[in-house]
Amino acid sequence: xxxxxxxxxxxxxxxxxxxxxxxxxxxxxxxxxxxxxxxxxxxxxxxxxxxxxxxxxxxxxxxxxxxxxxxxxxxxxxxxxxxxxxxxxxxxxxxxxxxxxxxxxxxxxxxxxxxxxxxxxxx
Numbered sequence: 199x200x201x202x203x204x205x206x207x208x209x210x211x212x213x214x215x216x217x218x219x220x221x222x223x224x225x226x227x228x229x230x231x232x233x234x235x236x237x238x239x240x241x242x243x244x245x246x247x248x249x250x251x252x253x254x255x256x257x258x259x260x261x262x263x264x265x266x267x268x269x270x271x272x273x274x275x276x277x278x279x280x281x282x283x284x285x286x287x288x289x290x291x292x293x294x295x296x297x298x299x300x301x302x303x304x305x306x307x308x309x310x311x312x313x314x315x316x317x318x319x320x321x
Contacts, residue, residue, distance in 0.1 A: 202230045206262050224269040228278070231266050235285045260289050261321035267298075268314045274307045290317070 205227045212220040263286050270278040279302050287295050294317060301310035 257321050264318050271307050271311045
């Protein structure tokens with residue numbers, strides 16, 4: 199499976215609407231991110247101090263996660279959205295994360311989409 203950066207670059211370069219093999223790019227990005235998220239969670243849980251910390255991510259990594267969140271929101275499926283939101287939690291302002299979570303919990307996907315697009319403008 200290609201890495202996150204390669205899939206994200208291919209997705210960014212792909213014409214919209216996606217056609218042909220490009221249709222699978224959001225799914226590939228989601229799968230690659232899930233592997234990373236799972237690894238981060240495992241590492242955080244194994245930390246000997248009992249404190250869970252997440253290493254600071256660079257702006258491009260947060261942007262990539264927000265783009266993956268936007269793709270998940272487009273599917274209107276909280277089961278895809280919520281794991282991404284949990285991963286983003288330590289990297290977003292509390293108020294922004296809370297707003298997104300409230301919108302998803304209320305099935306206000308278009309509002310969550312607009313909020314995510316506004317956050318993307320910061321990256």
